[in-house]
Amino acid sequence: SIEERPKEVANRSVPGHWEGDLIVGLHRKSALGALVERITRYTLLVPLGKDKSAVAVRKAYASAFRSVPTELKKTLTYDQGKEMLEHQRFTVDTGIQVYFAHPGSPWERGTNENTNGLIRQYFPKGTDFSKVSTREIKRVQRRLNDRPRAVLDYEKPDEVINRLVALKV
Numbered sequence: 001s002i003e004e005r006p007k008e009v010a011n012r013s014v015p016g017h018w019e020g021d022l023i024v025g026l027h028r029k030s031a032l033g034a035l036v037e038r039i040t041r042y043t044l045l046v047p048l049g050k051d052k053s054a055v056a057v058r059k060a061y062a063s064a065f066r067s068v069p070t071e072l073k074k075t076l077t078y079d080q081g082k083e084m085l086e087h088q089r090f091t092v093d094t095g096i097q098v099y100f101a102h103p104g105s106p107w108e109r110g111t112n113e114n115t116n117g118l119i120r121q122y123f124p125k126g127t128d129f130s131k132v133s134t135r136e137i138k139r140v141q142r143r144l145n146d147r148p149r150a151v152l153d154y155e156k157p158d159e160v161i162n163r164l165v166a167l168k169v
Contacts, residue, residue, distance in 0.1 A: 005099045015039045016074035019112035030129035036115040040160040045141040049130040054085035062093040
């Protein structure tokens with residue numbers, strides 16, 4: 001439960017805590033995973049296409065996190081979606097502890113909800129993610145991470161996360 005998360009997650013005092021969600025495509029038949037780090041707003045977009053099963057999501061998310069430095073992989077807060085049924089195996093695979101927000105409480109993952117709105121500027125409702133190339137998804141990921149954010153004093157997520165990694169948080 002979200003109540004069990006370390007206090008550092010809520011007060012954003014330490015980087016490495018993520019929020020995640022599925023962005024569902026046309027007729028709920030395809031999906032895109034969205035993972036966002038709470039302090040830096042650095043975003044990972046995870047192509048899923050038509051396979052949004054718990055096994056596929058676990059494997060795709062674990063693969064996406066391989067590119068993230070160990071010191072930035074602490075927790076993941078997620079909604080109650082069935083795509084995270086394999087959360088215990090995900091934790092074994094990645095070392096990232098998963099916490100779940102309360103049902104119907106999107107504000108408990110507010111960073112992710114805001115990021116989903118930004119993602120929808122590139123992939124509007126009705127997008128069939130099975131027809132969007134991995135190359136296009138990664139292009140959008142780069143654009144999101146290269147986009148200045150007011151919450152970051154108009155720095156870019158790329159700049160903030162790179163500075164943290166250079167400091168070896």
